[in-house]
Amino acid sequence: xxxxxVSEAPAPKLGRKRDHSRDPEILDAAxxxxxxxxxxxxxxxxxxxxxxxxxxxxxxRWASKGELVVDAVACMKKNDLDPARLPDxxxxxxxxxxxxxxxxxxxxxxxxxVMAGLMSVLTRSPELAEAISQAIVQPRAEVNRILFRRAIxxxxxxxxxxxxxLSMVSPSMAAYRTMVxxxxxxxxxxxxxxxxxxxxxxxxRPPY
Amino acid sequence: xxxxxVSEAPAPKLGRKRDHSRDPEILDAAxxxxxxxxxxxxxxxxxxxxxxxxxxxxxxRWASKGELVVDAVACMKKNDLDPARLPDxxxxxxxxxxxxxxxxxxxxxxxxxVMAGLMSVLTRSPELAEAISQAIVQPRAEVNRILFRRAIxxxxxxxxxxxxxLSMVSPSMAAYRTMVxxxxxxxxxxxxxxxxxxxxxxxxRPPY
DNA sequence: TATATACGGAACTTTACGGTTTCGGATAGC
DNA sequence: GCTATCCGAAACCGTAAAGTTCCGTATATA
Numbered sequence: 001x002x003x004x005x006v007s008e009a010p011a012p013k014l015g016r017k018r019d020h021s022r023d024p025e026i027l028d029a030a031x032x033x034x035x036x037x038x039x040x041x042x043x044x045x046x047x048x049x050x051x052x053x054x055x056x057x058x059x060x061r062w063a064s065k066g067e068l069v070v071d072a073v074a075c076m077k078k079n080d081l082d083p084a085r086l087p088d089x090x091x092x093x094x095x096x097x098x099x100x101x102x103x104x105x106x107x108x109x110x111x112x113x114v115m116a117g118l119m120s121v122l123t124r125s126p127e128l129a130e131a132i133s134q135a136i137v138q139p140r141a142e143v144n145r146i147l148f149r150r151a152i153x154x155x156x157x158x159x160x161x162x163x164x165x166l167s168m169v170s171p172s173m174a175a176y177r178t179m180v181x182x183x184x185x186x187x188x189x190x191x192x193x194x195x196x197x198x199x200x201x202x203x204x205r206p207p208y
Numbered sequence: 209x210x211x212x213x214v215s216e217a218p219a220p221k222l223g224r225k226r227d228h229s230r231d232p233e234i235l236d237a238a239x240x241x242x243x244x245x246x247x248x249x250x251x252x253x254x255x256x257x258x259x260x261x262x263x264x265x266x267x268x269r270w271a272s273k274g275e276l277v278v279d280a281v282a283c284m285k286k287n288d289l290d291p292a293r294l295p296d297x298x299x300x301x302x303x304x305x306x307x308x309x310x311x312x313x314x315x316x317x318x319x320x321x322v323m324a325g326l327m328s329v330l331t332r333s334p335e336l337a338e339a340i341s342q343a344i345v346q347p348r349a350e351v352n353r354i355l356f357r358r359a360i361x362x363x364x365x366x367x368x369x370x371x372x373x374l375s376m377v378s379p380s381m382a383a384y385r386t387m388v389x390x391x392x393x394x395x396x397x398x399x400x401x402x403x404x405x406x407x408x409x410x411x412x413r414p415p416y
Numbered sequence: 417t418a419t420a421t422a423c424g425g426a427a428c429t430t431t432a433c434g435g436t437t438t439c440g441g442a443t444a445g446c
Numbered sequence: 447g448c449t450a451t452c453c454g455a456a457a458c459c460g461t462a463a464a465g466t467t468c469c470g471t472a473t474a475t476a
Contacts, residue, residue, distance in 0.1 A: 022423090037328075038327075038328030038329070039248075039328065040246075040247075040248035040249075040328065041248075041328065041332075043462085043463060043464085044463080044464070044465080045463080045464095048424090048425095052424080053423080053424070054423065054424035054425055054426085055424090055425085055426090055464095055465085055466095056423080056424080056425085056426095056465095056466080056467080056468090057422085057423060057424070059464095059465065059466075060422080060423090064464085064465085065463095065464070065465090115388070116327045116328060116330075116331075117327075117328045118328075119246075119324045119325075119327035119328060119387055120245075120246025120247065120248065120249065120324060120325045120326075120327060120328055121246070122324070122387070122388075122390065123324075123390065124249075129390065132388075137388060137389065161404075162400060162403075162404030162405065165381075165400055165401060165404040165405050166404070166405060168381060168384065168385075169377065169381065169405060171384065172380040172381040172383070172384035172385075173373075173376060173377065173380040173381075175380070175383075175384050175388065176376065176379065176380035176383050176384065177376075177380075179327055179330075180323070180330075180340075180345060180383065181345070182330065182331065182337065192370060192373055193373060195370075196369075196370030196373040196374070197370065197373050197374060197377060197405075197409050198409075200408070200409040200410070200411065201405050201406075201408040201409035202408070203408065230453090251432085251433060251434080252433080252434065252435080253433080253434095256454085256455095260454080261453080261454070262453065262454035262455055262456085263434095263435085263436095263454090263455085263456090264435095264436080264437080264438095264453080264454075264455085265452090265453060265454070267434095267435065267436075268452085268453090272434080272435085273433095273434070273435090
């Protein structure tokens with residue numbers, strides 16, 4: 001490459017531009033199929049059919065099934081909550097319970113199903129593993145870390161709490177329950193988890 | 209079926225008997241491939257090659273790939289420890305730490321990898337889900353339940369502990385760490401888990 | 417309104433794998 | 447040693463899915 005890359009806007013004089021306006025529908029369709037069928041069960045035809053698009057359209061935009069999936073996973077990140085706008089009720093228990101909302105339960109369920117469908121591919125696709133980590137794993141852990149840190153700053157829980165371990169409790173147990181036990185991660189389960197494991201672990205006991 | 213099933217020993221007069229002497233090698237090979245490649249990545253040829261067996265031999269014994277995998281998963285159960293012969297050190301912490309042995313760490317790692325490879329298929333194969341549950345999930349939870357129950361009987365921890373939730377903490381976090389975070393479930397991690405989450409959650413604090 | 421472009425749909429190619437069959441050689445019982 | 451039976455290897459078949467090509471149509475820009 002002795003030549004500079006000057007592939008900028010090669011003057012399309014006429015006709016329709018190749019915008020990526022259909023990307024969202026396609027990526028959403030891919031996520032749905034992925035959640036239902038898993039990586040190997042998902043076919044390009046299924047995705048195209050669900051997005052009411054042609055298979056060729058998908059291949060004009062993504063070079064392979066793998067790249068489409070990585071993109072789809074990455075786009076899950078936009079749904080998750082802003083760490084700057086977390087509930088702040090004044091108590092750790094209040095914050096944790098305030099996180100339990102039908103909307104976020106639903107969103108988490110979908111993400112878990114997608115992750116389950118990608119599990120077997122993770123080890124052989126570092127790209128995909130990274131996408132999953134960025135879109136799901138890290139944000140979830142970060143949210144918990146923030147809540148625990150605030151509780152420490154308030155003096156509500158001891159400052160020598162193992163935050164790294166504690167922030168993984170909820171994601172781990174929710175994932176295990178969905179993927180392995182195949183039981184619902186509902187409000188009841190989450191309340192039991194908070195009052196039966198997490199709060200006891202940081203020394204908070206009833207009465208609350 | 210008005211006729212009784214009298215398919216017992218139809219008098220093989222001559223030649224070699226069809227014993228199942230090669231089953232263990234084949235099932236072990238299947239487990240290895242399963243752990244490395246996942247369900248969809250595993251091919252019958254791979255298993256046959258690794259077991260130095262012919263593909264036909266596998267199909268003489270199992271009707272399909274699915275049945276072979278179910279059998280292979282089920283045969284993992286024989287490796288796991290007898291609930292009647294668990295460590296009994298007199299303290300919960302002693303018991304939990306006594307469970308950390310290179311042998312069991314290694315065994316657990318293999319099981320987690322197999323489970324990861326089957327994750328996406330679980331929802332569509334109740335047979336397989338049941339096999340996994342019997343071979344891995346239930347035994348692991350049961351071991352923990354026993355240790356917690358004994359601690360309650362000793363009066364070491366409160367009797368109103370949420371044993372159902374607590375017995376899932378270790379399996380959940382180990383699974384998450386292996387499958388999702390792709391980090392090793394080593395002695396250090398398990399010690400941090402015990403001292404940073406489990407023991408605090410049941411009210412046991414240093415000095416031990 | 418005219419036209420270049422992208423789109424949906426469908427036909428097509430290639431490859432890989434599940435499953436079957438065949439066959440020469442090994443092996444256990446007679 | 448003889449023979450029925452099983453085994454491993456390899457060829458073979460059918461199907462399904464990744465990826466490509468083609469075409470008639472819709473659409474945005476001029």
